[in-house]
Every structure is written in C-alpha cells, then in structure tokens.
Amino acid sequence: MGYLLGIMTLICCNIIVVIGLSLLTGFTGIFSFGHAAYMAIGAYSAAILTTKLGVPFVLALIVAVMIAALAGRLIGIPTLKLVGDYFAIAMLGLGETVRLLLDNGGKLTGGARGFGNIPGKTAFPIAFVIMVFSVIVMRNIIGSRYGRCFLAIREDELAAECCGIDTYGLKKTSLTISAAFGGLGGALFAHYITYIQPIMFDMAKSTEIAAAVVFGGLGSLSGSIIASIILIGIPEVLRPLYQWRLVFYGLLLVGTIVLRPQGLMGGREFTIQGLKNAAQWVQEKIPGRGKGEKR
Amino acid sequence: MSILKIEGLTKVFGGLTAVSNLNISIPQGRIYGLIGPNGAGKTTVFNMITGIYQPTRGIVEAEGKSLAGLKPNQIAQAGVARTFQNLRLFKKLTALENIIIAGQYNTKYNLVTAVLQNRAFKEEEKRLRQEALQLLDLVGLSEYAEYKASNLPYGHQRRLEIARALALKPKILLLDEPAAGMNPEESLALMGFIRDIKDKFGLTILLIEHHMEIVMGICEHIVVLNFGVEIAHGSPEEIQNNSEVITAYLGEVEKDDAAS
C-alpha cells in the first residue's frame, strides 16, 4: 500500500510538471527539451529553503515557484526571440548548464553526490490536492484570452501578430507559467523523495516529460494528465526493464508524431459528455443493440 | 486629409528592389486598388504597411501618425488590419475562436482574474463571445461558428479571414487578393460584401486583386505597379485605357500586334 501510495505521489508531482510543459509545447507550439531544469530549480530552491534555512514547507513551495518562474522569464527574454529549433537547442543547453551548475554548487547544492535530509513533507493527500489545484489553474488559464492567444501563436505566429497579439510577450508569459509549474512539481518531488541529485533532472527526465506531453496529444490537458499516469507509472512498476525506458520514450516520441500526431486524446479534452458519446458509440457498434441497428 | 499615407516607400531584398519609391495617399472612406503583374511588389507593400517588413526607405502614416518602428501587433491595434494572399487562419480553431482572438486585444482582465474567474472575467468573456457571434452573423457564417476553420469551404474561409480582420475594429483594411480562387459568381458576391462592410464599419480599403472586374467594379482609384515601380494611377477608366498598363499586363507581343 505504501509503495502504491508512493507511486501515486510521484505521479501527482509529475503531472504538475507535464501540464506545465503541455502549456508551452501543446498549446503555444514551443518545444523544450530541457524542461527538467525548471523542475531542478524548484526542487533545489525549496530543499535549500526548508532544510538549510528552516522555512516552512508551504512558504518554501511558494518561493520555489517564484524562483522557477523568474528563471523561466529571464531565460525567455533572449531565447524566445529565436525561431523554434534554436529555442529547442538553447533549452537543451540550458538543461545541461543547470545540471553542471548544480554539480559544481559546492556545499549549497551538495554537488553531484546530492542533497539529502530534506523533510518528507509531501504526503499523498497534499500532493493530490496541489495537483488538482494546479490542473484547475491551468484549465482556467487555457480557457481565458491568454490560452486563446497561445493557441493562435501555435497555429500561425505571424497571423497572431497581425491580430494584435504581442507574440513575443505572450511567449514569455507561457514560458514563465510553464516554468512555475515545473518548479512546483520539482519542489513537491524533493519533499517526497527527501534526497535529490542533479542527475535526477537530466536529459532523460526532460525526455520523459516531453514524451508525456506528445503522447497525450499536443493541445490536450487531459491527454497530458493521462499520459503522465501511464508514462510515470509503468516504468516504476517495470523496474527490470529500466534500461529500455529511454528506448521506449524515443520510440514513443517518433511513433506518436508519425503515426498519430494528435496523440492519445487527439487534441480533445476528456469530459463527461465525451465519455457519454463514447459509450453511445460503443453501443451503436454492438450489433442488436442501440440505434445503430435501427435503420 | 488622407487616412493612409505612403511616401517614398522602398524595399530592397539583397539586389532586388521589390518596391521603389511608392507614394499612395488614401482619403477617408475610399476603396483604392493596387494592381500589377505577379511579383510586382504588391504584397511587399502590405507587408511594409503592417510592419512585417522593415521598409528600406520611406514612411507610412495612418491617421496622421507614423507607423515607423511599430511591431505588427501594435499596427494592428492602431487600426490597420489585413488579410493574407494565402489564407492564414488559425486552422485547428473554430471559426468563432478565430474571431474572438482578433477581438480580444483590449480585454479588461489579467492573468490573476482569469485564474480566479471572477465576475469581470465572465462578463468580458461573454461580451467577446457575443461580439464575435454578431460579426459571424454579419458575414453570413453564423451556422459555422463551431466548425474548425480548416473544415470550412474555401470561399467561406476567405470571408472568415475578412471577418477576423474586422474583429480588430480597424479603420483601414488591407485585402490581399480576396477573390483568389473564386469563380465569377463568388467574386461578384464578394464585391457586394466588400462594399457592405465598408459602409457598415466606415472603413477605408486598399485592395490587391487580379480579378479585373472586381478592381474596376469597386475601386475608386487604382495604382499600378510593375517591377516595384508605379507605372500609372487614376480612375478605373483611366487605367483601362492606359497603354503602359496594357503593355505591362499583356507583354511585348501584344504591343507589337497593336503597332502593326
């Protein structure tokens, strides 16, 4: 039971990070392959605050989110002027740079050996409530004019600009929000696992986050959530196949984009109405029942 | 007083002068035409007016204010809206969303209220939606409100793009080949439509078009470009009888024929 609860807590932390990237990639059309960096920034900031400075957990979470958001903002100022690929390259570089900095952070970060003795404050109920809260916040953002601006930028940046949208400014907003969610997920993660190492936030982690977003379907929040549960949950259960994990993620990224670019949810959202429609569809397919047979 | 003024406008790409020393001055409430053979530099003029290209030289003024150094979004907000030669709708979004996006630039709520979804937020959203629906109704697309833009018939997509530009509540509307790909009937309907919106919204329009019957039918004044240079301007009748224009359009062969 404790084991299962642990995985579920982990999934909650990751969902927050994944929906953060989902906003940037799925809704704004900006790909980042270094998103674990923001998670790392949140994790280390919060851990240093609670462990070294004795700051209360909730306050540490808030500050960590602010630090991650600020980092995203600052990084966005130069890099979001770049076209898509260059931004992706810059984010790759960022991911590596943040890891290098943490590796060489001396006493403050514990270097490559890691940072331990973090209070285990992230119990499952806490993680779950914060996750649900995050999802609601994200849903509201996406449903507002901000969300529509992000979508417009994803669809056609130039046309968006000509519709009066300050695309550069809004891309910065998107990255800032995205980084904040990454930071929150990271901070919660640190206080669940109680021991963090730079290598936990390496390229493999960034890949995992990106794979969840793509697999869930670009532009689908619920898809991102479901994909996080699948992608984070399965490897935990299948530990022996651990070294094949990245092979699988790589394949999943290419496979989804090539075979089913709309991903798991096809850019749609998971709703009760959708569920009813699906049920009806299934009923119609079953011979001898439902409307399908009545001609 | 002219509402849109272009003076000495020039654009050089590498060695190619796409637009050279162009002057156009459009009084409030008029429809002007910009014509010329393929590659004459017409779209480039639009791109300079809307801030997508930086002019090499020259000035653009809207309502007496210079647009120099403004970003495209600022120019759009300043009342200059445009459509594109190759439709640039937000394809995966619905017709309604396409319109709302252009109509929301001066929305009065911020990120925090958006997250909290307070009264102000809900009212603004309601207003945006209603305005967009009204606009869709006006262009005759209300039944397509929830269709994805890419699923609309081609002619309707053109209309939707114009409606999207109108959502910006512009004073000046730039239309880049709105009738491209339309049959004569559709073009005729479009002509009426352009006149309509001009009157309803008090617009001043600059129109690029290859369909001569449209240009001649609705434009009060026409500017002809060839290789980036203005070769003629005047009323439709004047343009139709201008030998240089005929030459530019029909090429040397016809001129020889005419001479013999």
Place this chain on the structure above:
Amino acid sequence: MIKFIQQLINGTSIGFVYALIAIGYSLIYSILSFSNFAHSTFIIAGAYTGFFLLTAVSLPLPFSLLGAIVGGILIAVFAEKVAYRPIRERGNPTLYFIIASMGMSIFGENIVIATIGPKFRSYPPILSVTAYQIGGISISVLDIMAAVVGSIFLLMLMYVVNKTRQGMAIRAAAFDLETVGLMGVNTNQLISLVFLVAGALAGLAGFFLGMKYTVFPQLGNLTMKAYVAAVFGGLGSLPGAVIGSVFLGIIETIIAGYFSSTLRDIFVFALLILVLLVRPSGLMGAKREDKV
C-alpha cells in the same frame, strides 16, 4: 608558442570532422527548415559500423571506412523515409519534425546502450599512434587523414552542389521546395539524396571520431557542436559551415588547452546563444526576411 601551434593543428583537425557533420546538418536545414537532431544517430551508426568491421570482421581500413559511410547512409535514408516523409506529406508544422528528430536521437543512443552496451570501445590502434614530429610539433597520421579525406569529400560536395543538375535542384529547393516540386523535380527523390549525402558525411565523421577518441553511445552528442558551428557559419551556407567548424574546433581546443574542458562546453553554448542574438542568420548566412 609551440603549444599554441600544436593546438592550432589539433583544433583544425577536429574542426574538419565537425565540418563533415555541420555540412550535412546545414544541407538538411536548408531544404526542410528544421534542425535534424537525429544527425547524432547517423554518426553513431557510422562509428559502430566502422568499429565492428575493423574488429569483429577485421576488414582493412579503407573498406571499414566505406562501411561506416554506408552505415550512416542507411540510417539517414531510413529515418527520412519512415519518419520525415509522412510528416512532410501531411504538411505538419516544423514542431513535429523537431520532436520526431529528438525522439530518433534518443532512441538511437539508447538502443545502443541497451543492446551493445554503454561501454567505451577503442578502435584498433591502426593509425592513431603513428605521428610525424616536426620541430616539437606532432601531427598524427589520423589527423592528416581526417583533413585529407574530409577535404576531398567536401570538395566533391561543393562540386556537386555548384556544378551538377542535382546540385542546382538542391540549391533551388533550399530557396523554395514547393516551387521546385511544381516545376517537375521529384522532391521526394531530391530529399532522399540530401539525406544520403548527409548520412554519408555523418558516417565518415563517426568513423574519424571513433578513431580519434573511442566509440560510445553518447558520441552523437558531439553533433551539438557541429550544430553550433553550422549556426555560427550561417545555416544553409556550405562554406559557412566549414569555416564555422574549423573556427570552433580551434577556439575550443585552445580554451580546453589553456583553461578547462568544462569551460569549453559552456563556452560553446554561450557562443551559440550570443551568435543567435547578435546575428540570427549566422555570420556568413544571408540575412533573410521570411516571405509572407
């Protein structure tokens, strides 16, 4: 001074290997307008093919080198056919290419780790040990070979691109792929050709990298540097890619020699960001406003 000249030579030699990667990367970028992150996979394909031909099959060096090139080509053409073509035919945005190429690069690296193993493997010491000594400066035969073979391939490519029909089609496609297709050129074939060339150069680079250092699954990550070089020289400009690569090779070797190798890697990225900010089209690339 001797140390400096030595570093200049080492830097030039590694610069040539970067150039082989950068050119292919730049070619693909100029045609399809996206950064082919899967280039790293082409490199490891070449490096491991060369390694197995030299060790397990004990083929002589020239044949192994040829094998490495074929290895690079096969993977490159395969990647294009299986992944990029469907994306292209659906007319999906650049974002999809970037994601697919990232996925391939991760797949490539990790399938090697999972099957062949994460170990570093050394090529048999055929060339790397022999070196000429000139006045305290040593030049290894390998470096000379990399420079000579590399130059031959680059010159051949320049000839093809500038003088042949296919080359002209490639240059035209770089300007506007769609129009070239409308004019009757088979764009699928043309793109396959570009991937073939890029794969061959990457395979060759992989072979040299394997000889110079060792082979290991992350070898492809060096592509990052070639990207930087290509961007530095101006994407889409072939001479720019060569000059950028040699320049980067030299600067990098000097920094590693006088300071540290951690600093070297940070420097490479800092340089990239700087170049992109100051001159997004690179140093040699033509300044270009996207056509609307």
